Each structure stands twice: as C-alpha cells, then as structure tokens.
Amino acid sequence: MRRPPKETADSARLISRRALVVGAAQAGVLGALGLRMRSMQVEQADQFRLLADENRINIRLIPPARGLIFDRNGVKLAENEQNYRVVMVREDAGDPEVILARLAELMPLSDEDAARAMEEMMRRSPFVPVTIADRLSWEDIARVTINGPALPGVIAEVGLSRHYPLGADMAHVVGYVGPVSDYDLSRIDDQDPLLQIPKFQIGKTGVENKMERTLRGSAGTKRIEVNALGRVMRELDRQEGVPGGDLQLTIDARLQSYAEARLEGESAGAVVIDLESGDLRTVASAPGFNPNLFVRGISVTDWTDLNENKYRPLAAKAVQGAYPPGSTFKMVTALAALEAGVLDPEESIYCRGYTEVSGTRFHCWKGSGHGNVVFHDSLKFSCDCYYYEVGQRVGIDQIAAMARKLGIGVKHDLPLSAVTEGLAPDKAWKQQVRGEDWRIGDTVNASIGQGYVLASPLQLAIMAGRIATGRNLTPRIVRAIDGVEEPSGAGESLGLNENILRRVRQSMDATCNNQRGTAYGSRIAVSEMRMAAKTGTSQVRRITAEERARGVTSNANLPWERRDHALFVCFAPVDDPKFAVAIVVEHGGGGSTAAGPIARDIMLQALYDGPPPLDAYPANVRGRIAEQQQRIQERVPPGGTASDRA
Numbered sequence: 001m002r003r004p005p006k007e008t009a010d011s012a013r014l015i016s017r018r019a020l021v022v023g024a025a026q027a028g029v030l031g032a033l034g035l036r037m038r039s040m041q042v043e044q045a046d047q048f049r050l051l052a053d054e055n056r057i058n059i060r061l062i063p064p065a066r067g068l069i070f071d072r073n074g075v076k077l078a079e080n081e082q083n084y085r086v087v088m089v090r091e092d093a094g095d096p097e098v099i100l101a102r103l104a105e106l107m108p109l110s111d112e113d114a115a116r117a118m119e120e121m122m123r124r125s126p127f128v129p130v131t132i133a134d135r136l137s138w139e140d141i142a143r144v145t146i147n148g149p150a151l152p153g154v155i156a157e158v159g160l161s162r163h164y165p166l167g168a169d170m171a172h173v174v175g176y177v178g179p180v181s182d183y184d185l186s187r188i189d190d191q192d193p194l195l196q197i198p199k200f201q202i203g204k205t206g207v208e209n210k211m212e213r214t215l216r217g218s219a220g221t222k223r224i225e226v227n228a229l230g231r232v233m234r235e236l237d238r239q240e241g242v243p244g245g246d247l248q249l250t251i252d253a254r255l256q257s258y259a260e261a262r263l264e265g266e267s268a269g270a271v272v273i274d275l276e277s278g279d280l281r282t283v284a285s286a287p288g289f290n291p292n293l294f295v296r297g298i299s300v301t302d303w304t305d306l307n308e309n310k311y312r313p314l315a316a317k318a319v320q321g322a323y324p325p326g327s328t329f330k331m332v333t334a335l336a337a338l339e340a341g342v343l344d345p346e347e348s349i350y351c352r353g354y355t356e357v358s359g360t361r362f363h364c365w366k367g368s369g370h371g372n373v374v375f376h377d378s379l380k381f382s383c384d385c386y387y388y389e390v391g392q393r394v395g396i397d398q399i400a401a402m403a404r405k406l407g408i409g410v411k412h413d414l415p416l417s418a419v420t421e422g423l424a425p426d427k428a429w430k431q432q433v434r435g436e437d438w439r440i441g442d443t444v445n446a447s448i449g450q451g452y453v454l455a456s457p458l459q460l461a462i463m464a465g466r467i468a469t470g471r472n473l474t475p476r477i478v479r480a481i482d483g484v485e486e487p488s489g490a491g492e493s494l495g496l497n498e499n500i501l502r503r504v505r506q507s508m509d510a511t512c513n514n515q516r517g518t519a520y521g522s523r524i525a526v527s528e529m530r531m532a533a534k535t536g537t538s539q540v541r542r543i544t545a546e547e548r549a550r551g552v553t554s555n556a557n558l559p560w561e562r563r564d565h566a567l568f569v570c571f572a573p574v575d576d577p578k579f580a581v582a583i584v585v586e587h588g589g590g591g592s593t594a595a596g597p598i599a600r601d602i603m604l605q606a607l608y609d610g611p612p613p614l615d616a617y618p619a620n621v622r623g624r625i626a627e628q629q630q631r632i633q634e635r636v637p638p639g640g641t642a643s644d645r646a
Contacts, residue, residue: 057223057236060129061193063200064217065160067244069174069207071253072279072479076165077174078208083161084141085134086154088117091126093153100132103154106147107140109133124196129155131199135296162201162295168288169257172316173249173477175206175417176291194219204294206316207247207477210415214481217244248480250279257636258605259284262598267310267586269317270598271461272606275469275577278476278489281606283416283458285317310561311586320418322454323584325408326536326591327382328569329449331467331504334375334387336402337394338500345375345503351385355444362388362444365537379507379534380517384448391447396438399446400426405494407462408455412475422459425452450538460569460582467508468532468571468580470494470501508532509574522568522596526616529607530574531600535591536567555589563587566594572603579606601625 069078086103093099100114113133121130132154145156162177164170179199194200194216202216203209220241225234259270263286272282287309293302306314315321337343353369354361364370364384370377378386391399403409409424423429425446427438445451455463458475465473474489512519512533519533540562555563566588571580581603588594604612611629614622 057225059221059223061197062220062222062238062241063159063194063197064219064241065243066162066177066201067215067217068246069215070246070248071251071256072249072281073252073254074248075253077170077249077251077253079163079165080160081163083134083159084136084138085157085159086132086136086141086144087129087157088121088132089127089129089153089155090121090124091153096121096153099151099154102147102151103132103144106143107133107136128196134159134199135161164291166253166257167290167292169260170251170253171206171288171291172285172318173206173251173256173283173416174291175208176204176294177201177208178204178294179297192216192219201295205417207249207415209417211247211478215244215247218242245482247478248483250274250277250281250477250479251283252281252606254610254636255602255606256282256284258632259602260286260288261632261635262601266588266598267312267317268584268588268595268598269319269321269457270581270583270602271318271457272602273461273465273473273475273580275465275473275571275580276490278465278474278491279479280414280458280475280477281579282602283316283318283477285315285321287311287313289313316417317584317586318457319414319416320420321456321584321586322420322422323456323565323567323586324451324453324538324540325449325455325460326538326565326567327384327448328460328463328534328536328567328582328591329403329408329453329455330379330382330387330447331508331534332403332406332408332449332463333391333394333399333447334378334504334507335406335467335496335500336398337390338375338503339402339497340394340398342393343375343390348372348374349378349386349389351383353385355385355388357388357392357440357444360441362441375503376507376510379504380510380514382511382518382535387447388444391443392440396443396446397426399443400424400429403453405496406466407473408453408459410459412458412462414458414475414477416477419458420454420456422456423452423454449536457582457584460567460584461580464534464569464571464582465577465580466494467501467504468577470496470498505532505574508534508570511535512570518592519568519570519596521592521618522600523618524572524600524604524616525618528575529572529604529616531570531572531603532574533568533570533596533599535596536569537589537591538565538567540564540587555587560587563589566591568592568595568599570599570603572607579603581606597621601628 066080068076071077090096096118100118103109104114117130117132124130141156164174178201180195180202184202185195203212218241220239222238223236225236259282263270263284266286268286270282270284274281289306350372351364351370353367354363370381370383373381373383373386403424409422411419411421430436430438442451446453462473462475470493472491472494474491476486476489478486480486509532511517512523512531518535524531566585568591569582571577581599583595583599585594604616611633614626617625
C-alpha cells in the first residue's frame with residue numbers, strides 16, 4: 001500500500017537529520033583522532049623519541065675516585081689501588097642463576113658467594129649493577145670478557161679499592177672504609193645515589209667516616225647502548241664525576257709509627273700535641289689492627305679474634321678512653337686554689353700519711369707521710385694529703401671550672417670516632433645524673449683525680465699544653481683540604497695569672513729534674529731539652545681497711561685487669577715548650593715506672609724529629625735504649641713507611 005505523500009516527506013526529513021547527526025559525530029571523532037595524531041607526531045615527538053631511546057639506552061653511575069689522605073709530610077696514609085671486578089645487571093641477565101653458574105666456571109666464585117650475590121640482586125632494583133666478585137686477577141677478568149656474548153648482563157670493570165699502606169699504625173686515626181650496609185643507610189640522612197650501589201665503600205670509622213662527604217666526591221654518569229638481549233653495544237657519552245677531596249693530616253707518620261712500636265705489648269694510648277699550632281702529631285692507641293681487613297668485609301675469624309682480645313685493639317684509647325687521671329689532675333686543683341686565692345704557695349701543709357674527713361680516712365700513697373709540704377714540693381712528691389686539704393678549701397665547683405678551662409670534661413671537635421667528653425664533675429652534675437647531693441668526700445677524691453673525674457690521653461695532653469703556654473690551645477688533626485689550610489689551633493690567652501702558671505711549671509720541672517721528684521727516672525739528660533712532667537697512678541679497685549692492715553697487695557701480684565692505670569703528662573723544653581705528651585697505660589701499675597719512660601722516649605723522638613742521640617738519656621739506661629732504638633728503627637724506617645702489620 002502506497003504511503004501518503006505527506007508521510008513520505010516527513011520520513012525523508014527524519015532520515016536526513018539522523019544522517020547529519022551521525023555524520024557530524026563521525027567527523028568529530030575523526031577530527032579528534034587527527035588532532036591527537038598531530039599532537040603525538042609533532043608536539044610530543046621529542047618525548048616519545050626519548051621513551052623509545054630508553055628502551056635501548058641505559059644510564060649508569062660512575063663512582064668517583066675517593067680522596068687521598070696524607071700525613072703532614074706527604075706520606076700516603078690512604079690510597080686507591082686498581083681493582084678488577086665483575087658486576088651484573090639483573091634486568092639484562094635473563095636468568096641470573098644460569099649466568100652465575102656460567103661465571104663460576106670462568107672465575108673463583110663459591111656457592112656461598114653466588115647465593116649472596118643472588119640475594120643482593122633480588123633486594124635491589126633490577127637496573128642496579130651488583131658486584132659479583134672483586135679483586136680478580138687479569139687472567140680471570142680476561143676469561144669473563146672473552147665469553148661476554150654468553151654472559152648477558154655481566155660487565156667486567158676496572159675500579160678502585162681503598163688501601164692503607166701503614167696498616168695498623170694509622171688504623172685508629174684514619175679508620176677504614178667498608179661496603180655500605182642497610183644499617184649505614186638507616187642511620188645517615190644522605191640521598192646520594194652512590195649509596196645505593198651494592199658494595200660501594202664508605203667510611204666506617206676515624207677520619208674516613210667523619211670526613212666522608214669530603215672524601216667521597218660526586219658521581220659521574222655514562223650512557224650506553226644495549227641490544228635487544230641487553231648486551232652493551234657501545235658507550236654513547238660520559239660525564240665524569242668530581243673526585244673526592246684530598247686531606248693532609250697534622251699527624252707525623254714517622255712519629256706515629258715510632259709511638260705504636262714503643263707501645264707494643266701494652267694496652268695504652270698516647271698523644272703528642274704541637275704547642276705552637278695545636279697540631280696533633282701523634283694519636284696512638286695500642287694494640288692496633290689491620291684496617292685493610294675491613295675493606296672487603298672482615299672474616300668471622302678475624303672479627304672474633306679482635307673482639308675477644310682483652311687489650312681491645314679496636315678501641316681508640318687515645319681519644320675515646322676515659323680514665324681517672326690520678327695525680328696528673330693535681331695541677332688542676334692547684335691552679336683552681338691559687339687563682340681563687342685560698343692557697344698561699346709558701347704555706348706548709350702537714351702530711352702524716354692520711355687525712356680524716358667525716359670519720360673516713362683518705363690515705364696518701366706514702367704511708368708514713370711527707371711531713372710539712374709547701375706547694376713547690378707538692379707536685380714533686382705528689383703528696384695526696386696536701387691536695388686533700390687544698391681541694392676542701394677551694395671546693396668542687398671551682399675545681400670543675402678549672403678542669404674545663406684546661407680541656408677536661410670537654411668534647412673536643414675532631415673528625416675522629418667516639419671522642420670522649422670525659423667528666424669534670426660538680427654539685428649540679430651529681431644532682432642531675434645521680435639524684436644525690438655532693439659530699440665532702442667526693443671533693444677529697446676528685447682533688448687527686450679519683451672518684452668521678454675522667455679524662456682521655458687527648459684531654460691530658462691538651463691540659464699539659466695549656467699549662468705550658470697559657471693559651472687556649474685547640475687540637476687540630478686536619479691540616480689542609482685540597483691544599484687549603486685549616487685554621488690554626490694556637491688559641492688566645494686563657495686569662496690565667498702568669499705568675500701562678502709559672503709556679504706550677506716550676507713545680508712540674510722539679511718533679512722531673514729533682515732527684516726526689518717522682519718523674520726523675522724519666523728525665524731528659526740534655527739541659528736545653530729539659531722536660532717538665534707529672535706522674536699519675538689511678539686505682540681501678542677499692543682497697544679495704546683489712547687489706548691496708550695486712551699490707552696493700554702490689555700490682556705485680558694482682559690479675560692484669562685489677563692493676564692500677566699508669567699515667568704521665570709532660571711538656572718540653574721547659575724554657576721554650578714545643579710539644580706536650582700524655583700517655584695512659586691501662587693496668588700498667590705506677591706512672592713513674594710504666595708510663596714515664598715511654599712518654600720520655602716519644603718526646604725525644606718528637607724534639608729531635610727522629611732518633612735522638614744516646615746522651616739525651618740518663619747514663620744508666622743508654623745501653624738498653626740503644627738496643628731498643630735498633631729494634632724499633634728496624635720496624636720504622638726513617639722515611640716513615642712501616643710494614644703492613646696485622
């Protein structure tokens with residue numbers, strides 16, 4: 001049946017409208033697609049070209065050369081040596097376990113090392129190169145390189161590894177580097193991408209650790225082209241990093257080696273400070289250890305041996321050891337009292353062998369007493385009772401203030417590990433730390449460097465240096481960075497009365513050069529090199545009344561760990577001080593017998609800048625000294641290069 005013309009016309013108009021709408025929609029879609037294609041092909045062409053390039057171009061970090069460390073005379077203390085190594089990139093390797101098995105056939109690679117490398121790769125991002133083995137021979141690296149096509153993801157590299165030419169002699173000063181660990185990453189706030197490279201070496205202790213940022217430098221980059229299998233085709237470009245800064249220390253390597261050799265067999269710390277500049281010429285701790293053992297990761301056996309040694313070779317005793325300073329502290333008490341005006345240097349104080357305070361007897365080291373003692377003789381005889389009385393007069397707060405003025409109870413700012421603050425206790429300290437009131441007996445003990453007082457060999461050397469010069473001598477161990485000298489530590493005046501300081505120096509002079517002085521056996525025989533000194537012996541155990549009644553047990557008859565510490569501080573020459581020396585021999589017994597001779601020998605080595613003439617020693621020890629010098633010089637050549645001792 002034919003449709004009416006009107007209906008036909010309406011239907012035609014409806015179809016035309018629909019066709020127009022559909023056509024417009026199609027045109028819109030095609031237009032949008034065209035615009036998008038234009039944007040991608042023209043406006044975003046560079047971005048997509050880069051994305052395509054990144055599928056075949058890798059960017060890798062280039063570790064910078066670590067800065068070198070020298071002594072004051074240019075002797076290398078830490079250097080970089082060439083190191084052949086093999087690394088693997090997991091995302092390029094396909095099946096890493098298969099590749100590791102192939103590598104084991106070409107070079108030394110144990111099952112344990114392979115498992116460790118596999119674990120490391122799985123923990124890291126797939127594009128991070130992981131060191132599989134290092135310190136390989138040229139033959140090993142050549143075999144790996146020749147078989148390169150069968151080892152996707154494997155790269156043979158020539159890198160640098162740290163080495164310490166002087167071994168144990170500088171271990172506690174320079175420290176050592178080791179592979180960066182998760183613990184290192186957790187405790188340092190450093191976003192340097194170098195730290196993400198497995199087995200990248202960073203400073204762990206000593207100057208290596210404290211000057212890490214200066215020594216590390218900045219990473220470089222290289223762009224390499226790889227094929228579809230991940231094999232490196234060519235290096236497209238390279239941007240070298242910035243090498244680490246070189247450090248020159250104030251340490252004299254030859255004197256340091258001598259001190260380490262002279263301390264052999266002891267558990268001890270010794271410090272030599274230059275009184276003109278504050279430069280630390282020697283910071284020796286014995287026994288030492290070989291820092292090269294730590295560079296690649298120390299073995300369990302070596303670590304156990306070091307940790308179980310009762311002499312604690314890993315401890316930097318010269319700066320982190322805190323000991324009761326004993327009688328070496330008496331100069332502090334004397335200066336506090338003289339400056340406060342509570343002590344007349346000509347006043348006589350009677351010593352009968354003990355002082356009774358609040359019903360408690362505090363004994364002098366000389367049981368029969370010293371009789372009447374004036375200040376000049378108080379240090380020479382090292383009379384304890386004299387200082388018991390002086391300490392009570394001046395009080396602990398002024399003693400503590402003087403101690404801090406002289407460098408005790410102060411953490412000195414040095415780039416060394418675990419520098420101790422020591423302790424110069426006062427009333428406020430005891431109340432705050434122990435919740436107890438200060439007692440008069442505490443003052444009596446502190447006046448002779450016992451009780452709560454603690455000091456390191458470094459602090460005692462600074463104390464001796466400040467007494468010798470009257471200046472606020474500040475220790476310095478970094479002399480220059482990349483040739484730019486660091487500020488001197490000479491310091492300004494302490495503000496102490498020069499006449500009082502002179503009296504203290506004269507009493508220390510008598511201590512060493514008067515026949516009745518406790519340090520007379522450790523004197524220097526050449527008059528122009530004459531030394532001022534103070535001995536010290538600090539107790540590590542309590543002597544009971546019963547033991548005193550039957551006779552105090554001598555150190556020789558006690559177990560090593562219960563013997564007294566031996567201490568000695570000195571400066572020389574008396575008339576024009578050049579150096580100050582402090583030494584602590586752990587459980588060495590008496591300061592005059594155990595520590596004094598060592599301090600004297602180190603002082604002479606510093607004054608003469610090498611082996612001194614025999615006539616610088618007292619006549620009665622020259623034969624022994626000649627043998628000793630020959631033995632030590634065989635280990636410490638004149639050039640300052642010691643053998644790599646374990």
